[in-house]
Amino acid sequence: xxxxxxxxxxxxxxxxxxxxxxxxxxxxxxxxxxxxxxxxxxxxxxxxxxxxxxxxxxxxxxxxxxxxxxxxxxxxxxxxxxxxxxxxxxxxxxxxxxxxxxxxxxxxxxxxxxx
Amino acid sequence: xxxxxxxxxxxxxxxxxxxxxxxxxxxxxxxxxxxxxxxxxxxxxxxxxxxxxxxxxxxxxxxxxxxxxxxxxxxxxxxxxxxxxxxxxxxxxxxxxxxxxxxxxxxxxxxx
Numbered sequence: 001x002x003x004x005x006x007x008x009x010x011x012x013x014x015x016x017x018x019x020x021x022x023x024x025x026x027x028x029x030x031x032x033x034x035x036x037x038x039x040x041x042x043x044x045x046x047x048x049x050x051x052x053x054x055x056x057x058x059x060x061x062x063x064x065x066x067x068x069x070x071x072x073x074x075x076x077x078x079x080x081x082x083x084x085x086x087x088x089x090x091x092x093x094x095x096x097x098x099x100x101x102x103x104x105x106x107x108x109x110x111x112x113x114x115x
Numbered sequence: 116x117x118x119x120x121x122x123x124x125x126x127x128x129x130x131x132x133x134x135x136x137x138x139x140x141x142x143x144x145x146x147x148x149x150x151x152x153x154x155x156x157x158x159x160x161x162x163x164x165x166x167x168x169x170x171x172x173x174x175x176x177x178x179x180x181x182x183x184x185x186x187x188x189x190x191x192x193x194x195x196x197x198x199x200x201x202x203x204x205x206x207x208x209x210x211x212x213x214x215x216x217x218x219x220x221x222x223x224x225x226x227x
Binding site: 004033040042044048104 | 124151156157159160204213214216217220
């Protein structure tokens with residue numbers, strides 16, 4: 001049971017290049033999320049997917065696209081990378097459990113630098 | 116506009132002391148308030164959480180205090196240990212939103 005996995009762990013891009021960050025979870029969760037973490041800004045939601053086949057914008061969606069490939073996988077794409085997208089990206093998944101608690105499980109993160 | 120405001124940004128506490136981190140929110144639709152702990156190079160992990168029907172929740176050395184009328188909640192770490200040194204995030208969720216709003220984080224350093 002690996003939980004939430006992310007690839008790659010590190011990436012350096014040049015301005016204008018594109019790339020896709022991969023995320024997979026093996027907990028059979030319906031909901032998946034992409035966050036970016038910047039110093040002093042906390043975790044900001046980029047996109048989320050409440051269930052397979054649906055995606056919605058979060059707080060900072062500009063410059064990103066997502067694909068919920070199936071229940072397990074949720075990818076984040078940068079079409080034309082900009083230095084402002086230098087950040088640490090986290091994928092998370094969750095399942096709403098009535099009464100008990102709603103816990104988001106996070107992956108280990110992808111550290112992205114855009115030169 | 117940040118939905119959840121967290122303070123302080125950083126905190127230094129001596130071993131055995133009490134660490135206190137505060138959060139405030141505006142949206143009265145929020146009904147679930149978790150705290151996440153993050154160690155360097157790792158993803159955040161759930162530490163403790165509270166719903167607004169109680170004013171306090173304790174798990175070991177960690178306590179959440181919740182003030183519904185003031186729309187504030189705080190994390191207290193009793194007998195702080197160097198192993199507690201990490202970044203702590205408060206968050207808030209509303210049942211019909213299906214997404215979390217996180218505070219800006221507090222970097223805690225517990226000195227031996």
